[in-house]
Amino acid sequence: MAKITLDNLAHSYLPNPSSENDFALKELNHDWTDGEAYALLGSSGCGKSTLLNIISGLLHPSQGRILFDDKDVTHAPTAERNIAQVFQFPVVYDTMTVRDNLAFPLRNRGDDPKYIAQRVNQIAAMIGMEDRLNQKARGLTADAKQKISLGRGMVREDVNALLFDEPLTVIDPHMKWELRTQLKALHHEFGHTMIYVTHDQTEALTFADKVVVMYDGRVVQIGTPQELFERPAHTFVGYFIGSPGMNLFDATIDGSTASISGTQIDLGAGYTPQTGRTQVGVRPEFIKLSTDGTGIPARIQRIEDVGRHKIVRLDVNGQQIAAIADEGANIAADTNRIVFDPKGINVYADDWRVQPQQEAA
Amino acid sequence: MNKTVNQKAWFLVLPVLVLVAFSAVIPLMTVVNYSVQDTFGNNQFFWAGLEWFREMLDSERMWNALTRQLAFSAIILAIEIPLGIFVALNMPKKGFWASFCLVLMSLPLLIPWNVVGTIWQIFGRVDIGLLGYTLDKLGISYNYTQDFIAAWATLIVMDVWHWTSLVALLAYAGLQSIPDAYYQAAKIDQASRWKVFRYIELPKMAGVLMIAILLRFMDSFMIYTEPFVVTGGGPGNATTFLSIDLVKMAMGQFDLGPAAAFSIMYFLVILLISWVFYTVMTNLDKRDGV
Numbered sequence: 341m342a343k344i345t346l347d348n349l350a351h352s353y354l355p356n357p358s359s360e361n362d363f364a365l366k367e368l369n370h371d372w373t374d375g376e377a378y379a380l381l382g383s384s385g386c387g388k389s390t391l392l393n394i395i396s397g398l399l400h401p402s403q404g405r406i407l408f409d410d411k412d413v414t415h416a417p418t419a420e421r422n423i424a425q426v427f428q429f430p431v432v433y434d435t436m437t438v439r440d441n442l443a444f445p446l447r448n449r450g451d452d453p454k455y456i457a458q459r460v461n462q463i464a465a466m467i468g469m470e471d472r473l474n475q476k477a478r479g480l481t482a483d484a485k486q487k488i489s490l491g492r493g494m495v496r497e498d499v500n501a502l503l504f505d506e507p508l509t510v511i512d513p514h515m516k517w518e519l520r521t522q523l524k525a526l527h528h529e530f531g532h533t534m535i536y537v538t539h540d541q542t543e544a545l546t547f548a549d550k551v552v553v554m555y556d557g558r559v560v561q562i563g564t565p566q567e568l569f570e571r572p573a574h575t576f577v578g579y580f581i582g583s584p585g586m587n588l589f590d591a592t593i594d595g596s597t598a599s600i601s602g603t604q605i606d607l608g609a610g611y612t613p614q615t616g617r618t619q620v621g622v623r624p625e626f627i628k629l630s631t632d633g634t635g636i637p638a639r640i641q642r643i644e645d646v647g648r649h650k651i652v653r654l655d656v657n658g659q660q661i662a663a664i665a666d667e668g669a670n671i672a673a674d675t676n677r678i679v680f681d682p683k684g685i686n687v688y689a690d691d692w693r694v695q696p697q698q699e700a701a
Numbered sequence: 702m703n704k705t706v707n708q709k710a711w712f713l714v715l716p717v718l719v720l721v722a723f724s725a726v727i728p729l730m731t732v733v734n735y736s737v738q739d740t741f742g743n744n745q746f747f748w749a750g751l752e753w754f755r756e757m758l759d760s761e762r763m764w765n766a767l768t769r770q771l772a773f774s775a776i777i778l779a780i781e782i783p784l785g786i787f788v789a790l791n792m793p794k795k796g797f798w799a800s801f802c803l804v805l806m807s808l809p810l811l812i813p814w815n816v817v818g819t820i821w822q823i824f825g826r827v828d829i830g831l832l833g834y835t836l837d838k839l840g841i842s843y844n845y846t847q848d849f850i851a852a853w854a855t856l857i858v859m860d861v862w863h864w865t866s867l868v869a870l871l872a873y874a875g876l877q878s879i880p881d882a883y884y885q886a887a888k889i890d891q892a893s894r895w896k897v898f899r900y901i902e903l904p905k906m907a908g909v910l911m912i913a914i915l916l917r918f919m920d921s922f923m924i925y926t927e928p929f930v931v932t933g934g935g936p937g938n939a940t941t942f943l944s945i946d947l948v949k950m951a952m953g954q955f956d957l958g959p960a961a962a963f964s965i966m967y968f969l970v971i972l973l974i975s976w977v978f979y980t981v982m983t984n985l986d987k988r989d990g991v
Binding site: 393425448493686 | 862880882883885886888889890892893896900901904905
């Protein structure tokens with residue numbers, strides 16, 4: 341177990357990267373605190389796997405350093421780093437039995453056979469494969485194979501970190517919950533540093549203490565699920581997390597009021613003058629429908645009842661937005677305006693969140 | 702499920718039947734026909750029963766040729782398979798040099814058998830051949846026309862030169878089909894190079910290696926042209942393999958009956974060994990699968 345430090349880290353798959361766009365992973369400084377569970381969240385191709393492979397040493401970064409407990413391991417081979425990693429698609433050693441597969445990492449370091457036998461049984465119980473230990477791995481189903489991969493990742497007790505690269509993609513939905521819960525339990529029990537790559541926000545938010553959101557090779561926000569929900573630091577976070585994502589309105593900001601397509605909105609806090617493209621972001625949860633002539637003119641297009649609540653799709657000046665209404669709420673037919681709950685308003689300049697003056701002070 | 706009965710469907714099988722009849726069944730039957738008859742020329746044939754088979758089974762000449770043949774196949778397999786795997790493991794995985802190596806490796810495979818024989822026949826000559834001349838100058842006694850060991854060594858090296866590429870290319874194809882994740886997982890699991898080979902590369906290559914072994918066995922067991930061109934079966938009978946002996950018997954001595962009996966047994970041996978080989982391999986596969 342170790343603290344992992346990324347120091348000025350960046351990576352490009354091109355031999356001579358010239359502009360920032362050539363980098364798959366843009367310059368990054370970050371400490372992964374020892375014993376914490378992180379989720380690395382982002383859409384496909386945003387550099388999540390690149391970052392993971394750099395930490396495990398499968399990839400050498402174009403620039404910067406990686407430190408494990410302040411020891412530089414940037415150029416250390418994977419085997420030396422003592423890291424466990426589970427990949428998106430199951431990797432099992434076909435010709436070995438399930439037992440040999442699980443024992444493989446321990447045997448490679450020459451651990452005591454008695455300890456290996458005991459540890460393998462423990463892991464087998466954890467992944468629910470005790471009765472299939474003597475079977476060859478080749479004939480198993482994809483999710484059984486992936487469980488073996490997970491088991492092989494967890495079999496070493498002293499790894500510096502456990503890395504998961506979308507490990508539950510091939511697993512049945514009900515099994516996903518079970519395995520994720522087990523991973524969490526494992527984390528509480530042994531306190532490994534865990535980094536879990538996923539593009540599924542539910543997975544990220546339920547698994548992790550802290551979620552790292554990546555976008556276009558950059559880490560755009562690191563925070564608790566609540567922070568990501570209430571104060572998205574980047575419009576991408578707002579849009580990517582939440583269902584449906586955050587609504588964004590082009591607006592001109594003047595002190596504590598914003599003007600959205602001609603309507604004045606109270607922001608609830610003062611902002612310094614901004615340059616560039618300014619937007620107001622409001623999550624659907626903080627949008628209220630109104631009939632009394634205040635707020636921004638809007639027209640209801642359709643209402644989706646998803647069981648827990650209703651999603652109201654509206655048209656505001658040609659733009660599609662969403663609002664969430666309680667399941668029992670009666671949506672008036674003459675709804676023609678929307679109002680914002682001030683505590684759910686965020687202001688963005690060129691996609692990055694602007695701190696309101698009071699908050700900054 | 703109900704089966705549809707349509708006897709006209711047999712016509713669809715007809716082209717294959719005709720083709721196989723002319724390419725395999727009829728020629729084979731001609732040989733069978735010769736093997737049970739005796740002739741004194743003039744196209745007059747007499748019934749001989751199984752006499753030729755009995756004679757051939759008692760013939761020391763045939764057993765010697767078979768022994769030489771088995772030894773030859775065993776030696777070249779023992780060299781070409783490991784060497785081919787070794788070459789495949791060391792070939793570049795992608796980029797310009799991968800293509801370059803592939804072309805280079807395919808070159809020997811494109812050369813006709815008799816040309817390969819001629820190349821080595823000249824290459825090994827002490828008076829004008831680069832190899833023979835050099836060895837001679839180095840003080841190594843080398844003369845494949847007179848020395849039994851030199852003759853065998855020449856044929857083996859020639860076969861290795863000619864066919865290791867095939868094994869290497871097949872093994873390379875097998876290696877290319879292994880996803881990167883396997884190697885990455887092995888690194889994560891701290892596996893040694895040997896274990897990567899033993900538990901990842903070898904199992905993934907098993908299928909193509911089986912084909913390589915089968916092809917190389919059948920081909921080397923039937924080898925004719927190259928030894929015929931290089932040594933002509935000599936010195937003495939040292940490199941007279943089965944098919945060389947067979948041709949000598951059938952065309953040289955015109956002993957059609959014994960030669961036919963001989964070739965049927967030859968055919969059965971190849972069939973038998975290939976079948977045993979195939980069965981063992983597929984069973985290994987099945988046993989692993991359960």
